[in-house]
Amino acid sequence: MKIREINAMRGPNYWSVRRHKLIVMVLDLEDMEERPSNKVDGFYDRLKAMFPGMYEHRCSVGEPGGFFQRVEEGTWMGHIIEHIALEIQTLAGMDVGFGRTRGYGEKGVYNVVFAYMEESVGRYAAKASVRICEALIAGEDYDMADDIQKMRELREDDRLGPSTGSIVEEAEARGIPWIRLNKYSLCQLGYGANQKRIQATVTSETSSIGVELACDKEDTKFLLEQAEVEVPRGDIIRRESSLEDACDYVGFPLVIKPIDGNHGRGITVNIQNYDEALEAFRQAKESSRSGAIIVEKFIVGEDYRLLVINNKLVAAAKRTPAHVIGNGKSTVQELIDEVNKDPRRGYGHENVLTQITVNELTKTIIKDAGYTLESIIPDGERLILKDTANLSTGGTAEDVTDIVHPANVSMAERISKIIDLDICGIDIMTTDISQPLSETGGAVLEVNAGPGFRMHLAPTSGLPRNVAAPVIDKLFPQKGDTGRIPIIAITGTNGKTTTSRLMAHIAKMKGYRVGYTTSDGVYIQNRLLMKGDCTGPASAEFVLKDPTVNFAVLECARGGLLRAGLGFKKCDVGIVTNVAADHLGLKGIHTIEQLAKVKGVIPETVLPSGYAILNADDDLVYDMRRSVECNVALFSMDENNPRIKALQRLNGITAVHENGYVTICRGVWKMRIMRAENIPLTYGGKATFMIQNVLAAVLAAHVQGISIEDIKAALETFIPSASQTPGRLNLFEFKDFTILLDYAHNPAGMMALKKFTDELDATVKVGIIAGVGDRRDEDTNQVGSIAAEMFDEIIIRQDKRLRGRTEEELIKLLNDGIKMKDPNKKTTIIPSEREAITHAVKNAQKGSLIILCSDVIPDALELVKKFKEQDLKGEPFLA
Secondary structure, eight states: OEEEEEEEEOSSOSSOSSOOOEEEEEEEOGGGGGOOGGGSTTHHHHHHHHOGGGGGOOGGGTSTTHHHHHHHHOOOHHHHHHHHHHHHHHHTTOOOOOEEEEEOSSTTEEEEEEEOSSHHHHHHHHHHHHHHHHHHHHTOOOOOHHHHHHHHHHHHHHSOOHHHHHHHHHHHHTTOOEEEOSSSSEEEESOGGGOEEEETTEETTSOHHHHHHHHOHHHHHHHHHHTTOOOOOEEEESSGGGHHHHHHHHOSSEEEEETTOOTTTTOEEEEOSHHHHHHHHHHHHHHOSSOOEEEEEOOOSEEEEEEEETTEEEEEEEEEOSEEEOOSSSBHHHHHHHHHTOTTEESTTSSSEEOOOOOHHHHHHHHHTTOOTTOBOOTTOEEEOOSSOOGGGTOEEEEOGGGOOHHHHHHHHHHHHHHTOSEEEEEEEESOTTSOHHHHTOEEEEEEESOOOHHHHSOSBSOOOOTHHHHHHHHSOSTTOOOOOOEEEEEOSSSHHHHHHHHHHHHHHHTOOEEEEETTEEEETTEEEEESOOOSHHHHHHHHHOTTOSEEEEEOOHHHHHHTOOSOSOEEEEEEOOOOSOSTTBTTBOSHHHHHHHHTHHHHTEEEEEEEEEETTOHHHHGGGGGOSSEEEEEESOTTOHHHHHHHHTTOEEEEEETTEEEEEETTEEEEEEEGGGSGGGTTTTOHHHHHHHHHHHHHHHHTTOOHHHHHHHHHHOOOSTTTSTTSSEEEEOSSEEEEEEOOOSHHHHHHHHHHHTTSOOSOEEEEEEEOTTSOHHHHHHHHHHHHHHOSEEEEEEOSOOTTSOHHHHHHHHHHHHHHHOTTOEEEEOOOHHHHHHHHHHTOOTTEEEEEEOSSHHHHHHHHHHHHHHHHHTOOOOO
C-alpha cells in the first residue's frame, strides 16, 4: 500500500462543514485492492487481539461490534486503516470518533478521512495506521507503545495549554471566532479591527506595567508593604557576604529564592540554619537572571492560590505539592507508582492530574528528608516530592472558593488594583483561608501575571470553576459581541474575482476599511500586499488577522477547500456565481455534481442570520438552498424565472435583469438601481456575464444594509481596467487595432467571452489561447472548438505552468479541438506568450481585435501596456 498524500482540513470542508479537524489521506491499496479482510488468513483474529477497544466502533452496522462484523464479512484495508487511525489516537488520550473512507475515482485508490485533535498527531496516526495494518496483514508482531508515546509527546508540544484552551473554548461557545497566531499560546479572538489577543492568561488589555511589577518580586513586595498588605519580613541581597546579616534580620526559619524566578526554580523553604541558607543562596543564584536574591521569613501554613479577574475574586484553591504517604511496607518508588495508577493522572495535561515523575530534584528532596527511592516510609508519614505545588509537577488542588474570608477576598481584589493586573494569581500561605490573614499570621507570598487556570478548571476535589468566562466578559463586555467583522465569501466556476472586486469596491465606497482576496492577490485597503493566486485559507486568514480591516471580501476557490478547508468557520454572506466543468479529474473530483458539493461548502457556512446568494439560472447552484441554515436570496438574468417568482411570492429578496435594468426586488416590489448599459463594467450591456456578476454583488451589498444610492455610486465608479479588474475584459485601444485581455481559461469562460466578442465589430478577430495542464482532455478540446468559432485567426501559445502535461500534448489537444470545428482555420503555434503577443501586435491588420486569453495576468498586462506606450509615441513595437 502507498500513501499518495496527506492533507489536514482546518475549517469547513468538502467532507464536513461541521467537523473542521480532519485528516484526508489519499491511499493506494495497490495489490490489497484484490484482498479484502476476509481474504487474509488470520487477519480478523489478529486485529481483534491487538485492538479489543474497537468493539465500541459501531461502523455502518450501528451497534457495538459493528466494525468487527464488517471485518469478518470482508472490507477493504482503507476502511480498516481509518478505524486504526481513530483507535490509536484514542489510546493516546485523544478520543476522536468521526471517519469515512470513499473512493478517489481510480481503482484501488481511496480517500481515508478521520478526525484529529492536533494536526501533527493526525498526520502521524495516518502513517502509523498504514504500518500497523501492513504488520497485521503480514502476521508480524507490532509494538504500538512507541507510537502511542510519540503521539502523546506531539500533542503536548502542539496543543494549547489548559489556560489558553479554556479561554478559546469559552470564546467558541459564545460564537467568537479565533485564530492561533504562533505555535505557542498567542491567540486572536475575533477578526480584523474587532480582535482581542491572549497569550495564555495575559490579554491585550493587560497592563504592561502590571506584568513588570509582578515579575519584580522586590517592587511587588514594596508596594504591598506600603499598602499595609501582610507580606513576609525579608531582605534582598546580591552577595554571599550579605547573607549572614540578612538571616539575622529576618530570623529562622527562612525561604530563599531568586527575585526573578518562575515555576519554583531555585526556591528553598524551611531553612533552619546558616549552612542550609548558604546552600540555598547558591542554588538561587544559579536560577537568577539579575543576581538578586530574596531572603524572607518562612510562613507556616498551607499554600493557597487566589485568582482575581477584572478586579473580582473568581476562584481559590488550596495547593499541595506532589507527595506520597507511607504505609510502613512499600518503598518510595512503589508508593509513587501506586499514586500514578490513579486514572485521573496522565501524561502532561491530558488528564485532571499529571503523573509524578522522578527527576534529580525529586531525588535531592527525598535525600534531604533522609530517604532514597528504596526506603520504606513509616505508616501515615507524608513525604513531599517536589518543591512547588504546581499541578504540572504532580501536585493536587482543592477548590476553596466558597470559604475564603471576606477580608481575604477584599485584600485580593485590592492587590489586583495595586499591582494593576486584569488577571492575577495571588499566592498566600496561611493556616486557615477562612480567617483573615491578620489573625492567622499568614502572608501574601507572590503576585503572578498570567496565572495558570488548570487548578480551578479541574481541581482534584471541590467544584470546578469556569474561570475563562470572566476573561471573555472582560474582553467582550457588550452582550452578544462576537468580535466579528462582516465577511462576504464568494465562490463559483467563473466570475468570482470580478464579483469579489466589485463587492470590495462597494464596501469601500460605503466607508469600510476593506481587506479582500482574489486569484491575483490579497489587498488591504486597496494596497496589494500579497501577489499570486490568493483564494485559499491562508489568504483568508491574512485578511482576518489584519487589525485595520473591518470588512472582508474573500474569494474562495476549490483548491483551498480541498487542500485545507476554509480559513473561517462562518460568513455573513455566501455567493455562488455558477458551477461549470472545470478542474475535473483533480483531487478526486471527477463530476460536476462533486464540484457543486465543493462550492456548496460556502453557503453552508453562512450564519443563520446571514444570506446565501445563489444563481437561480444554474440548477446545481439553486439546489444548494436545500442544505443551508440561513436566509436565501436569488439572482437571475430572467425576471420571469419561476424560481425567482416563487421566492418573490414568499416576500424574499431577489436581484434581476429586467427591461434593461439591474433591479433588486423585495417580494414583488422593484427597486431599480440603474440601466445595465450605463454600468461601465458591462461594456454598454454587451457583457452579459458581467451583468450576472453585478446582480450577485448588489444583492450582497443590499442584504448588508448598503443603500441603493451608495450601490449606484459604486457601480458608476467601478471602471473595467487594468487597475480595478486586471485581466477581466481589459480593453486597450491602439491607433489601428484593439487588444482585449481576459482570464477566460475554461469552456464556460470561453463561451461567456464569445457572447461578448460577438457583439464587437472588427475587421478580423485574432485569438491567443493556451491549454491548461490540469484539465481533462475533453475540456481542452472544447476550448479549441469554441476558439475556432470565435476567431478568424488563432495563435496557440503555452502557459508558464504546464501542471503535469507536456507543451506538445496541450498544443495538440487545442489543435484537435480547433480542427473538429474548422479544419481550415488559420492557426499559428508560438509557445512563448511574450512572442505570441508580439507577433500578433506586429502583424495586426487595421481595425482588427486581438483577444488575449492569459492566466499569468501581470506579465501580459505589462507587455500590452508597454506596446500601448510605444503606440502613443509612434515608436515601433519592441518587446
